[in-house]
Amino acid sequence: MKPVFRFAPSPNGALHLGHAFSALLNFELAKRLGGRFLLRMEDIDVIRCTPERRAQMLMDLEWLGLEWEEPVLYQSSRFEQYSGQLERLAQKDLIYSSSASRKDIKQAVLCAQESLEEAYPCDPDGAPLYPRDLLYDKESKEDGAPSALRLDMGRALCEIGADLPLFWREQGAGLEGAHVIGGKVMADPAAWGDVILARKDCLTSYHLSVVLDDAAQGITHCVRGLDLFWATSLHRLLQELLDLPQPTYYHHRLINNAWGEKLSKSRQDLSLAHLRESGTTLRDIKTMIEITDEDLAMGEGAVPK
Ligand code: GLU
Helix, strand or coil: CEEEEEEEECCCCCHHHHHHHHHHHHHHHHHHHEEEEEEEECCCCCCCCCCHHHHHHHHHHCCCCCEEEEEEEHHHHHHHHHHHHHHHHHHCCCCECCCCCCHHHHHHHHHHHCCCCCCCEECCCCCCCHHHHHHHHHHCCCCCCCCEEEEEHHHHHHHHCCCCCEEEEEEECCCCEEEEECCCEEECCHHCCCHHHHHCCCCCCCHHHHHHHHHHHHCCEEEEEEHHCCCHHHHHHHHHHCCCCCCCCEEEEECCCCCCEEEECCCCHHHHHHHHHHHCCCHHHHHCCCCHHHHHHHCCCCCCC
């Protein structure tokens, strides 16, 4: 079976050097391993992912010299599939709707914090865990307020067998705090609490769509930035709940700006389009991001851990 790689940008802003690194690394690994390279537009946010941004992204990727198999998969064409899978979770009673606003959540967290000696628990992205027990009144559908669908983490863990350790195969160096055994990382989905699986505004979420589409596209190697390392805990749980295959993961290092900060999609001046227009060549870009032999060896699974 041929390995299948993908690059899956969200066209809600401009591509930057970090994206160039990820896309070129995936492309190069697919070439070296005799595999396929697919492109997926993660454009579930139909307001921010404008046709202009999508077109700009395709142009940037072509300029990088990438060649992908057609057709490109647009997540905005798959809302029906996402709803179908949410329905499956609903039938197992693993999701619930909540109309709580950010303000409601903030207030509930402040209230919960008052009775705690330690800091209120946060998810790996630093957001406070959803305080469901203080927001039950927001689960009623009668008021007609827009609702998000949340995973009932407690029930989801019971569903897969709470005492069953969940792992993912990881080829990268991982992050501090990761429990790695023989190239496998122990997933900790509970750390995310009752996450949103369908946002109020777009009927799905990154987490749900990414696992469904990795499966739909037959992705065998999921090569993406270390910023998504802990999200994989949740992705593994969803794969178990929805009977999906699991790819091998390689969370690669991130490219920072000259000040060591994470690159941002909102900084136009560091975008690939801006660099290109101001005379930066593809060769310069490749020098700037510098994919090393070690980056490639990890992706080829050649670095022993
Ligand atoms: N669409 C995500 C992003 O642009 C990446 C998703 C992934 O690679 O899993 O950050």
